Amino acid sequence: xxxxxxxxxxxxxxxxxxxxxxxxxxxxxxxxxxxxxxxxxxxxxxxxxxxxxxxxxxxxxxxxxxxxxxxxxxxxxxxxxxxxxxxxxxxxxxxxxxxxxxxxxxxxxxxxxxxxxxxxxxxxxxxxxxxxxxxxxxxxxxxxxxxxxxxxxxxxxxxx
Amino acid sequence: xxxxxxxxxxxxxxxxxxxxxxxxxxxxxxxxxxxxxxxxxxxxxxxxxxxxxxxxxxxxxxxxxxxxxxxxxxxxxxxxxxxxxxxxxxxxxxxxxxxxxxxxxxxxxxxxxxxxxxxxxxxxxxxxxxxxxxxxxxxxxxxxxxxxxxxxxxxxxxxxxxxxxxxxxxxxxxxxxxxxxxxxxxxxxxxxxxxxxxxxxxxxxxxxxxxxxxxxxxxxxxxxxxxxxxxxxxxxxxxxxxxxxxxxxxxxxxxxxxxxxxxxxxxxxxxxxxxxxxxxxxxxxxxxxxxx
Numbered sequence: 001x002x003x004x005x006x007x008x009x010x011x012x013x014x015x016x017x018x019x020x021x022x023x024x025x026x027x028x029x030x031x032x033x034x035x036x037x038x039x040x041x042x043x044x045x046x047x048x049x050x051x052x053x054x055x056x057x058x059x060x061x062x063x064x065x066x067x068x069x070x071x072x073x074x075x076x077x078x079x080x081x082x083x084x085x086x087x088x089x090x091x092x093x094x095x096x097x098x099x100x101x102x103x104x105x106x107x108x109x110x111x112x113x114x115x116x117x118x119x120x121x122x123x124x125x126x127x128x129x130x131x132x133x134x135x136x137x138x139x140x141x142x143x144x145x146x147x148x149x150x151x152x153x154x155x156x157x158x159x160x
Numbered sequence: 161x162x163x164x165x166x167x168x169x170x171x172x173x174x175x176x177x178x179x180x181x182x183x184x185x186x187x188x189x190x191x192x193x194x195x196x197x198x199x200x201x202x203x204x205x206x207x208x209x210x211x212x213x214x215x216x217x218x219x220x221x222x223x224x225x226x227x228x229x230x231x232x233x234x235x236x237x238x239x240x241x242x243x244x245x246x247x248x249x250x251x252x253x254x255x256x257x258x259x260x261x262x263x264x265x266x267x268x269x270x271x272x273x274x275x276x277x278x279x280x281x282x283x284x285x286x287x288x289x290x291x292x293x294x295x296x297x298x299x300x301x302x303x304x305x306x307x308x309x310x311x312x313x314x315x316x317x318x319x320x321x322x323x324x325x326x327x328x329x330x331x332x333x334x335x336x337x338x339x340x341x342x343x344x345x346x347x348x349x350x351x352x353x354x355x356x357x358x359x360x361x362x363x364x365x366x367x368x369x370x371x372x373x374x375x376x377x378x379x380x381x382x383x384x385x386x387x388x389x390x391x392x393x394x395x396x397x398x399x400x401x402x403x404x405x406x407x408x409x410x411x412x413x414x415x416x417x418x419x420x421x422x423x424x425x426x427x428x429x430x431x432x433x434x435x436x437x438x439x440x441x442x443x444x445x446x447x448x449x450x451x452x
């Protein structure tokens with residue numbers, strides 16, 4: 001049961017890791033790389049607090065072994081701000097009260113990031129469907145949906 | 161949560177995967193998207209000494225139309241099926257089932273091959289395979305073989321695949337004109353398991369009489385299964401309210417749901433009868449409207 005050497009790209013930087021094959025992606029991010037923005041919520045593929053982007057697609061990092069990510073590109077919540085400035089989605093979550101306790105927020109933001117990278121002007125229905133794998137126990141979701149729609153407007157303006 | 165320890169292999173080709181399987185079977189498990197396997201390993205409902213990750217075998221990832229067949233590589237994700245134009249135009253039932261599976265994040269990882277090999281009675285794609293006369297392609301130490309969906313599913317978490325084999329592709333005959341199909345199900349919440357589901361596929365003749373009918377159910381028995389009595393009752397007839405009533409009773413009778421946290425068996429009998437009526441009339445109307 002030897003350790004496996006893996007090489008992957010995390011938030012734009014090449015990373016080499018030696019991990020037990022059974023180590024989950026979320027644990028490798030948090031424990032080996034110190035990227036604690038990605039949360040362990042339910043640890044049973046339900047809540048989405050551990051959502052990260054793998055090769056451009058949002059996935060639950062509690063339901064993926066780190067070894068599966070070898071050769072792939074990962075983006076976490078730490079990787080979306082630029083030069084210390086928050087991403088428009090992060091700003092929108094503050095502006096539109098998209099969080100209360102904040103535990104689900106990194107997952108919500110990463111799922112929204114994936115949505116907005118495929119669909120720059122999502123309708124409310126699209127947002128609802130897209131975040132259906134992310135659970136929030138505080139906001140009742142409306143603030144989150146408002147935040148994503150507001151982020152989409154801000155990102156459209158920035159493009160112009 | 162940590163799974164039990166295992167040795168990990170990540171072959172880059174099917175040939176390489178079979179070399180590893182040859183030496184490690186039978187205490188071995190294929191890892192595709194992992195959306196059923198990893199949760200099961202984490203709660204230690206299962207454990208294997210060797211895990212072979214086929215996630216890097218790109219030759220298993222495709223959706224294409226070959227003459228009258230739709231061919232799907234086993235590593236194709238549920239999200240890719242959901243978003244495929246070919247699937248939407250040639251086999252709407254598969255798109256409809258795909259977009260109802262779990263949530264978008266799970267669909268980004270979960271694969272069609274994994275869904276079928278797992279043969280969980282709550283999985284939706286087995287019923288779709290039964291209703292579309294799908295053929296399952298499998299490679300093993302002595303080459304490739306094909307099995308009909310009917311012969312592939314053997315029971316709860318049991319299929320015709322052996323530990324030395326890999327499911328490589330799914331081949332589904334593309335329906336002709338005057339055909340309609342749909343997949344309908346009930347689940348409690350986005351990521352929730354299917355409480356009851358039904359796959360229906362119907363051909364009609366120009367006079368509106370039903371030709372071939374296929375009806376298969378999810379989550380109301382130990383595995384996905386066809387309701388032969390209902391199929392027979394439909395064939396050769398025009399659809400009427402009386403016929404729908406009769407067939408929905410047959411489907412309910414053919415079902416053997418268990419009581420559990422998602423409802424009692426009595427509730428599930430009622431739900432499957434209701435879904436049956438909706439799915440059969442939707443398929444029939446689609447067939448008459450000649451949309452697939």
